[in-house]
Amino acid sequence: MTSEITLFVNPTAGRGRGARAAQPAARVLRDAGFAVRTVVGRDAPDALTRAREAVRGGTGALVAVGGDGMASLALQAVAGTEVPLGVVAVGTGNDFARATGLPVRAPVRAGRLIADALKAGSTRAVDLGRTGDRWFGSVLASGFDSRVNDRGNRMRWPTGRLRYDVAMLAELAALRPIPYLLTLDDGEPRELAATLVAVGNGPSYGGGMRMCAGARLDDGLFDITVVGECSRSTLLRVFPRVYKGTHLSHPVVTVHRARKVTLQAEGLTGYADGEPVGPLPLTAETVPGAVRVLTGGYRPLPR
Template identity: 55%
Template structure:
C-alpha cells in the first residue's frame, strides 16, 4: 500500500526527482512504490518542489521516525537525502535514475533502477543494511555539509560554476561550452592543501577529494577511493597547460590519469583546501567558496543492500 498521508513514523519515505536523467525515468516512480510496498511496510512519496524543501522534508521525515529513506534520481537527489540521514540509524536506498549515479554504483547498487529497487525492497523486508563512509565538508562559516562521492575544487568546479551561470545553450551543450571557455582561461592556481594537519603549497589546475572513486557519471577521478576505509583520496593535477589537460581528461574515465607524472595522489582522514576564487562542488552540487575542510566519517550512513 502507498500512504500519501502526512504521517511518516515507521514508513518507507521516497524522495523522487522526476526530472533527473533528462526525464528518462519519469515513469519509474509508480513501479518503485509498488516494489517497495512489497516489503510489507507503508510507503510514502514526499511532495516537494525545491531542493530546500526536499532537504527540510527529508529531515522532518527522519525526525518523525521514518523506517527508511529511498531516493529516485541521481547524485544530486542522493546529496539532498544525505543531509537528513547522515549520522542517524535511518537507512538509505538510492535508486539510480539520474545523469550521474556515482554514489549508488560505487557503493554496490546495480546501475539498472529496477534491479536496484528490488535489492532495496529485499533489504527492507529482511531488515538488512550496511554502513559506508561519508565526507563532511565544513566552510568558513562553520556550516557542515555531507557528501557521498567527490568534492571538486579545481578546473572541474570552475566549469560547473560557469555552466550554472550561463542561460544559453540548454542541456549538456551548456556544460560543453563552459569547458571550452574555461580551457581558454586555464591557469594554475596556488593551493594550500592540508593532509591530516600537515600543510603544503601546490600549484595545480585540479584538486578532487573522493570518498568514492567517480563523479560526473563515471569519471574515475579518485580511482583508488574506497567508501569503507575511513579515508579520503585526494588527486591533484599539477600546473599543466591546456594541451596536457585535454590529453589527461579522457583518461579519467578509466582512472589511468593518476599514472601521469603531473598527477599526484594522497590519502588522509582530514583535508583542507584553500585558494582564491574557487567555489567547491560536491556530488555535483554547489557547496561554497574555499577554504573548505573535508573529514572522512566512517560508517556515517547505512545503505539498504
C-alpha cells in the same frame, strides 16, 4: 523495523525518469509488504525539510529516486542517524549508487533489492565526507572542474549538456595554474600550483569520471587527487583517461590519503557531489560509517 518507508522523489531527474521510476519502484515495495509514503518538495530546501521530518518521525528507510543530486540531498537527512538509505538511481550521474553496488536505471531491480535488504535487515555502513554542515558521498571538487561548473551555471545558452561542453572550452582557453595551500590532517600547509584538486570519499563524479579511482567507502580515508600544473595539450591528453582511472599513473598527477584536508585558493568554489558548497578555503573530514546503505553488494576497490 517499521514497515513504512519514504520514497524521496525528484520528478525532473534524468529528463523525467525520476517521476517514471517512482511508480514501479513504489509498486515493488508495496508488493513486498511495505507501506510507501512519497515525498516531493516544491524545491530542494522544502524537499530536504520534508525528508528530515520523515526521518525524525521514524520512517523505516529513506529511498531516494533520482540522480546524484537527490542522493546527496537524502544524505543530508539520514547521515548520522539509524535510518538506512536506499537509492533508485535514474539520473544522469549516479556515481554514489555505482560506488555502493546499486543498479543504475533499473528501478524495478533497485526496488526489489531494497525490499530484500529491508526484510533481511541487511545494510552496509559506509563513510561520508563532511565540510561544514554539508555531507558528501562521492567527490569534493575544486579547480578547473569547479570553474567549468561555475561558468556553465552562469550561462543561459546553450542548454543541456552542451552548455558544459562550451564552458569547458572557454575554461581551457583561460587555463592557468592555480596557487593552492593544501593541508593534510594536522600537517603543515603545502604550497603547490595545480590544475585541480579533488577530494574523494568515493571514486567518481560527473557520471563516471574516476578522478579518485582508488577511493574506498569503508577505509576512513579520503583519496586526494592533485592534477598539477600542465599545458592545455597535456590536460586534453590526460582527461580521457579519467573515465578508466588510468590518469593516476601520469607524472602530472599525485594522490594523497588523509582523514582531513583543507583547501585554500583564491576565487574558487568547492562542489561536493556536483552541488556548490561555497568558496575556498574549505575543510573536509571523513566520518567513518556515517550512513547505512541498503546496498547491492559493495566491495572495497583494490589498491
